[in-house]
Amino acid sequence: MSPKIRILVIALSLGFGLIFNILTKYFAALERPNLPLNQYWGEGKPPADYDQPKDLQIVRPFFGDDIIEDLSNRIGVRNVSLSKPLEDVNFEYGFNTNYLKSVLKYWKDDYLPRWREREIFIWQFPQYITHIQGLRLHYMHLKIYDDVKEVKKMYPILLLHGWPSSVREFYDLAPKLYEGSEESNIVFDIVVPSLPGFAWSQGSSKKGMGPAQIAVILRNLMLRVGYTKFFIHGNDWGSDIGSHIATLFPENVLGYHSTSCTLNTPLSHIKLFIASLAPSFFVPQDYTHFFFPLSKSVRSFLEETGHSHLQATKPDTIGITLTDNPVGLAVYILEKFSTWTNDTFKTLPDGGLPQKFKLDTLIDNVMLYYLTNSITTSQRIFAEANSKEHRQLNLDRVVTIVPTACARFKGDLSHQFATDFQLANKYLKLIQSTYYTKGGHFAALQEPDVLYKDIIEFVKKAEKYMI
Structure with missing residues (x-):
C-alpha cells in the first residue's frame, strides 16, 4: 500500500470515527439521571422534620362575600x-x-351572584392538602369502595393538568373513570393534584423546580396516598411531568397516556424533516394533515406560543401585570381556550368559545387562578423548564420503557412535531396511537367521552405487560 493511500485510509478512518462520535453524542439514548x-423547596432552611409525613387535611376554602363583591366591582x-x-x-x-x-356582563351579573352554587360544584369531589418536600400540595382523591373492587378491576390513575388549566379540566372525565361503564369492567382510584404553584398548591421558594423535579414530588404524592403502581394521564405540562415520572420511576408506572405527545431531540428533528418529504410513508394516510405541511404547523406554532417565550x-x-387584574387575567387565559381548540376560531367574533365550552366552565378555571393569586407562580414552570440545568437533564433522550399511548386531537398544536416515527426512539412501548378530528388542546373538557374510551382501550392493552 502506497504512503498516499495509507494516509487516505487513516484520514477516512479518523473522519468516520469523528462522525460516529458526533452522532453518538447527539443521537444516542442516555442513562436515567x-x-x-x-x-x-419551601421557604428558608428545611426544618428537621420536613420530610416526615404529615396528617392529610381535608380542605374547603371559603371566600368571603367581601372578596366576591370586590371582584364584581x-x-x-x-x-x-x-x-x-x-x-x-x-x-x-x-x-x-x-x-x-x-x-364580563355574564361574569358580573349571572355567575358571581351564583358563586356559592359554583363553590359547591367545585368542591363536589373529596379534596385534601398534604405537605411534600416543604410544599403545601392540594389534590382531589376519589377512592373506589371495597365492594366495587370485588366485581370490577381497579387501577389507580394520576391525572395531570397543565397551563393555563387547573384541576377543573378533569371534572367531566373523572366521574367517568371512577364510575366506569357498561362496556368496561375497569374503574379507577383517581388522584388529581394541582401542580405546585397552581391554585392551592404552594409554589417553590427556590430556583430549579422544573417539570422533572415536579415529577419527583408527584410520584412521592402517589406513594404518600398509598399507591406504589399507577397509571398516568397528562396534558400540556402534565404530559411532560407524566412522561418524566414514567421515565424516572418505571417501577411505579403501569402505563402513561398523553394528549400532548412531544419530543425535542436532534434525531427527532431530523426524522420529522424526513417524514415531511413523504408523509404517507410515516403517518396513516388519513391523518397526514395533523402534521403536514410542515410550514403550516410551524406558522401556527409561532403564532400561538408568544406567551411561552x-x-x-x-x-x-x-x-405582576395579571395579579389583581381579573379582566386581564381572564382575557389572557380564555384566549388560549379559543385558538388552542381550533386555530380557525380566530376568524370568529366570539373566538369559537361557545362552540366547545360553557361560560361557567371557563370562568370556574379563571376563578381558581384569581382567588388563589397563583398566576405568577404557575408561570414559573416555563422558566424552570427552559433553564440550562433542566435542559442538561436531556430527559427526552432517556428511553421510557413503560406502555405508552398518544391520543391526538386535531385542534391541538402540541402534537404537530411528534409523529410515531419520532416517538418510537423515546417510548419503546408505544402501544396505542389514535387520531381524533374533533377537539383540541383541552380534550378532557371538550371530548370527555372520547378521551375516556381512549384511556380504557389503552389500559386494556397495557394489562398484557403487567407482571
Whole structure:
C-alpha cells in the first residue's frame, strides 16, 4: 500500500470515527439521571422534620362575600374602559373586546351572584392538602369502595393538568373513570393534584423546580396516598411531568397516556424533516394533515406560543401585570381556550368559545387562578423548564420503557412535531396511537367521552405487560 493511500485510509478512518462520535453524542439514548428524591423547596432552611409525613387535611376554602363583591366591582369598572377592536377584526389580534363585554356582563351579573352554587360544584369531589418536600400540595382523591373492587378491576390513575388549566379540566372525565361503564369492567382510584404553584398548591421558594423535579414530588404524592403502581394521564405540562415520572420511576408506572405527545431531540428533528418529504410513508394516510405541511404547523406554532417565550424569560413581569387584574387575567387565559381548540376560531367574533365550552366552565378555571393569586407562580414552570440545568437533564433522550399511548386531537398544536416515527426512539412501548378530528388542546373538557374510551382501550392493552 502506497504512503498516499495509507494516509487516505487513516484520514477516512479518523473522519468516520469523528462522525460516529458526533452522532453518538447527539443521537444516542442516555442513562436515567438520579434526581434527589427529597429535595426541599419551601421557604428558608428545611426544618428537621420536613420530610416526615404529615396528617392529610381535608380542605374547603371559603371566600368571603367581601372578596366576591370586590371582584364584581373590578369587573364592572374595567368594562367601561375597553378599547374598540379594529374594523373587520375578530380574534386575529387577540381577544375581541366586543365579545369580552358580553363575557364580563355574564361574569358580573349571572355567575358571581351564583358563586356559592359554583363553590359547591367545585368542591363536589373529596379534596385534601398534604405537605411534600416543604410544599403545601392540594389534590382531589376519589377512592373506589371495597365492594366495587370485588366485581370490577381497579387501577389507580394520576391525572395531570397543565397551563393555563387547573384541576377543573378533569371534572367531566373523572366521574367517568371512577364510575366506569357498561362496556368496561375497569374503574379507577383517581388522584388529581394541582401542580405546585397552581391554585392551592404552594409554589417553590427556590430556583430549579422544573417539570422533572415536579415529577419527583408527584410520584412521592402517589406513594404518600398509598399507591406504589399507577397509571398516568397528562396534558400540556402534565404530559411532560407524566412522561418524566414514567421515565424516572418505571417501577411505579403501569402505563402513561398523553394528549400532548412531544419530543425535542436532534434525531427527532431530523426524522420529522424526513417524514415531511413523504408523509404517507410515516403517518396513516388519513391523518397526514395533523402534521403536514410542515410550514403550516410551524406558522401556527409561532403564532400561538408568544406567551411561552415571555413566561420562559420574565414570568414574574407578566405575573405582576395579571395579579389583581381579573379582566386581564381572564382575557389572557380564555384566549388560549379559543385558538388552542381550533386555530380557525380566530376568524370568529366570539373566538369559537361557545362552540366547545360553557361560560361557567371557563370562568370556574379563571376563578381558581384569581382567588388563589397563583398566576405568577404557575408561570414559573416555563422558566424552570427552559433553564440550562433542566435542559442538561436531556430527559427526552432517556428511553421510557413503560406502555405508552398518544391520543391526538386535531385542534391541538402540541402534537404537530411528534409523529410515531419520532416517538418510537423515546417510548419503546408505544402501544396505542389514535387520531381524533374533533377537539383540541383541552380534550378532557371538550371530548370527555372520547378521551375516556381512549384511556380504557389503552389500559386494556397495557394489562398484557403487567407482571
